[in-house]
Amino acid sequence: MYVCLCEPVTDRQIREVVCSGAACSVRQLQAQLGIAKKCKKCARAACDIVNETLASVEATPMVNTHTTTHVITAVQL
Numbered sequence: 001m002y003v004c005l006c007e008p009v010t011d012r013q014i015r016e017v018v019c020s021g022a023a024c025s026v027r028q029l030q031a032q033l034g035i036a037k038k039c040k041k042c043a044r045a046a047c048d049i050v051n052e053t054l055a056s057v058e059a060t061p062m063v064n065t066h067t068t069t070h071v072i073t074a075v076q077l
């Protein structure tokens with residue numbers, strides 16, 4: 001599903017970027033994918049997808065128990 005219509009970006013693209021570790025906030029998604037730069041109507045939906053994706057990554061069992069996981073909240077525009 002397209003999240004940003006001004007710069008055609010899908011929820012799948014957002015999830016991939018977040019899962020890759022390249023972005024964990026809407027501001028970082030702006031730099032990576034170009035979303036939320038024009039009308040910004042997509043910012044709230046993008047923020048929700050970032051938070052959902054980070055939460056699902058957090059819920060995934062980790063093999064290495066010495067790794068510390070940080071929760072980073074998406075910033076508002």
Ligand code: FES
Nearest residue numbers: 004005006040042
């Ligand atoms: S819908 Fe994303 S900037 Fe307009």
